[in-house]
Amino acid sequence: MRRLKNVVNVDEVRLAARRYLPGFLYDFIEGGVDGEEGLARNESAFSQHSLMPRYLIDVSRRNTATKLFGRSYAMPFGISPTGPAALFRPDADLLLARAAADANVPFILSGAAGAALEDIHAVAPGRNWFQLYTARERQISHDQIRRAADVGMDVLVVTVDTPVTPKRERHLRNRISVPFEITPGIVLRMTRELLMHPTWFARFFASGGMPAMANWTAYMSAGASAAESATFFFNQAFVPGDVGTPSWRDLETYRNLWKGTLVVKGFLHPDDAVRAADIGCDGLIVSNHGGKALDRAPASLDALPAIKKAVGGRMTLMLDSGVRRGSDVVIALCLGADFVFAGRPTLYGVAIGGQAGAKKVLDIIAHEIDLIMATIGCDSTDRLDEHFLTEETKR
Numbered sequence: 409m410r411r412l413k414n415v416v417n418v419d420e421v422r423l424a425a426r427r428y429l430p431g432f433l434y435d436f437i438e439g440g441v442d443g444e445e446g447l448a449r450n451e452s453a454f455s456q457h458s459l460m461p462r463y464l465i466d467v468s469r470r471n472t473a474t475k476l477f478g479r480s481y482a483m484p485f486g487i488s489p490t491g492p493a494a495l496f497r498p499d500a501d502l503l504l505a506r507a508a509a510d511a512n513v514p515f516i517l518s519g520a521a522g523a524a525l526e527d528i529h530a531v532a533p534g535r536n537w538f539q540l541y542t543a544r545e546r547q548i549s550h551d552q553i554r555r556a557a558d559v560g561m562d563v564l565v566v567t568v569d570t571p572v573t574p575k576r577e578r579h580l581r582n583r584i585s586v587p588f589e590i591t592p593g594i595v596l597r598m599t600r601e602l603l604m605h606p607t608w609f610a611r612f613f614a615s616g617g618m619p620a621m622a623n624w625t626a627y628m629s630a631g632a633s634a635a636e637s638a639t640f641f642f643n644q645a646f647v648p649g650d651v652g653t654p655s656w657r658d659l660e661t662y663r664n665l666w667k668g669t670l671v672v673k674g675f676l677h678p679d680d681a682v683r684a685a686d687i688g689c690d691g692l693i694v695s696n697h698g699g700k701a702l703d704r705a706p707a708s709l710d711a712l713p714a715i716k717k718a719v720g721g722r723m724t725l726m727l728d729s730g731v732r733r734g735s736d737v738v739i740a741l742c743l744g745a746d747f748v749f750a751g752r753p754t755l756y757g758v759a760i761g762g763q764a765g766a767k768k769v770l771d772i773i774a775h776e777i778d779l780i781m782a783t784i785g786c787d788s789t790d791r792l793d794e795h796f797l798t799e800e801t802k803r
């Protein structure tokens with residue numbers, strides 16, 4: 409595909425996705441919350457740091473392979489959960505899982521995905537993780553944990569940073585709501601978008617439109633439509649501030665129910681990290697949901713050092729939000745992350761090129777990590793530490 413062949417970095421994949429997708433869907437990927445200051449903060453956190461290269465070192469044999477929870481991955485980078493992926497490309501969850509398997513990196517299936525965790529697990533047993541959104545009816549969450557355990561999912565990721573539905577202003581402007589409301593204005597806009605993005609529309613409708621939320625339909629009456637399942641999910645997992653809001657007690661219950669590796673996604677405060685470690689959680693993905701939860705939250709990279717200091721020896725520390733280049737991954741590792749994830753980059757890739765598009769993004773990041781490591785004089789990811797950062801940007 410021409411679009412894919414010509415791109416040389418993640419930002420060019422983003423631009424190709426912007427051309428390919430209807431505007432309201434591109435906004436769905438790209439948008440943050442409120443005034444969207446967090447998006448810029450996430451990316452600029454990485455550019456505040458500079459790498460200090462060391463030369464005349466033999467880097468002819470380099471190894472980007474990285475161990476995480478006892479498994480070896482090709483590089484210290486994986487795919488974060490992104491619920492509505494199938495909106496951007498039919499079967500996107502499966503395609504992302506296959507690209508991740510091909511590249512030997514972890515893939516986290518969102519609890520809000522269109523694909524069932526049972527189907528994703530089959531793609532690459534041992535390399536897929538399941539992300540849980542706490543349901544208002546807790547027995548649903550407990551059953552989803554049982555299902556993840558039954559199929560042998562590797563890691564359970566509990567997302568904690570969206571206790572209420574955030575104010576995503578691009579959604580409000582685009583009138584994206586659940587259940588989706590068809591007004592004359594929307595029909596007019598859709599017609600215009602259809603004419604401008606015929607390939608996306610053709611693919612979407614040929615595939616039967618938005619799939620039902622496969623991990624939730626088991627708890628609804630048989631034959632529920634995709635729209636009904638979306639409403640069901642939102643009422644279960646995103647109703648503002650009621651009993652649906654997950655608590656520490658829920659995390660303790662999840663720890664008891666789930667015997668495997670348990671990761672919490674979304675903590676930014678070191679005290680929360682300490683409490684999670686005390687409960688027996690194995691790891692954290694330090695994250696601000698890619699700027700989609702709290703606009704004035706710190707960048708995850710800025711929150712990492714204090715968390716590292718608080719629980720560094722006790723928990724595996726991962727990070728996402730704003731990672732766009734191999735150098736970002738290297739900088740995060742130098743600052744103490746054990747592993748790095750990203751959400752949007754592979755979404756752009758899968759949107760424009762399916763599995764090959766997502767794989768292209770993974771290849772770009774892998775290549776960049778390898779080149780950066782060689783250029784700073786480091787032959788192995790486990791040697792990356794603050795010695796590779798300039799004095800003024802060390803924390």
Ligand code: FNR
Nearest residue numbers: 437488489490491518567697698729730750751752
């Ligand atoms: C997300 N994210 C997310 N997180 C989560 O725990 N469950 C989910 O279902 C989703 N859904 C989702 C959809 C879309 C379109 C995006 C862009 C993001 C957040 C995601 O896992 C991750 O934290 C961010 O994407 C990281 O930021 P970057 O890498 O996109 O900058």
